[in-house]
Amino acid sequence: MQKVFAVFILAILLTSCSKSNLIEKDDHKEVYKENLLYRVPGDFDGDEKNENFYVFYDKTGIPMLKVIDDDSKNYVIKLNKRFNNCTTYAVDIDMDNREEILLYTIDDCIKKVYAFSFNDGFLYELLSPEIFSEAVEFKQTKRGYVIECGNLRKEIETSDKLYLNFYSTDFDYSGSNIYFISEGSITSSENCTLFILTIIYKIDSSGKIDFMDIKISSLDTNP
Structure with missing residues (x-):
């Protein structure tokens, strides 16, 4: 597989997605140039026309997401997350x-990663550190620990x-598929x-995670 890019995070990805209704706004000045972090075009709703996606701070410093679709409707949502820097990409991950x-x-x-899909005025959060943390179970057993992801299971005695x-x-490509590889x-x-x-x-x-493999590599702790 050819590695496309890597990003270091505390934790990442999902078993289910959450949905937020975007608020339609007529005021296109909602994006303030001095607070604009990123703009990325992409066909987010599958209509073969590009929409524009913005990340910006509002006047109080809260990060905002904004999508302007091809018929000039303006959708804005406030994020319940704070960050100082970000990078955005338009990629068909599913x-x-x-x-x-x-x-x-x-x-x-x-560094953390989030993924959103946009459809019919709704923003679906597909990927986040919180969603991934809920998808991976690390449990203590009588013999040690077990790691469970979907139908996959590994034990440590x-x-x-x-x-x-x-x-x-x-984030890797293999043929027409896109795979995520998380390490901890x-x-x-x-x-x-x-x-x-x-x-x-x-x-x-x-929009759900499909676990492919779990690998555990032992480190030699001897001096």
Whole structure:
């Protein structure tokens, strides 16, 4: 697979998506030039015409998303997230012939990724650190720990107390498919990294995560 780009994050991606109704606005001055972070064109609703997607701060410093479609309707939504920097992309991540909006943010030196789809005046959040965290289970058992993602399962036999933290996600192409690869560290109570966890998945046409593989690599902790 050819790696397209990598972004470091605390945690990422989903089993279900949330929906927010965008508020239609007639005032196109809602995007203030001095507060505009990014603009990206894309065919987000599959009508073969480009819409424009904006990320900007409102007058109080709250991040906002804005979509202006081809018939000049103006949709705006306020994000319940704060960030200082971001990068946006228009990419069809679920192979539904409509481009999704990828939003990468930097907050306190931590990079996170969000993905949104836009359809009929609704903004669907497909991807976020919170959604991914809910999709991956890391549970203690009698013999150690188990990691569960969808129908996939991996076990670690240990008597030690372990902790899981995700720190990166890669975005790869393989033929016509787009895969996400998230990596995390499994550490001991002494904050020593014992294992590297790799989870490979894609997003299906319904906007849900399809887990492909889980890999656990053991690190040699001997001096």
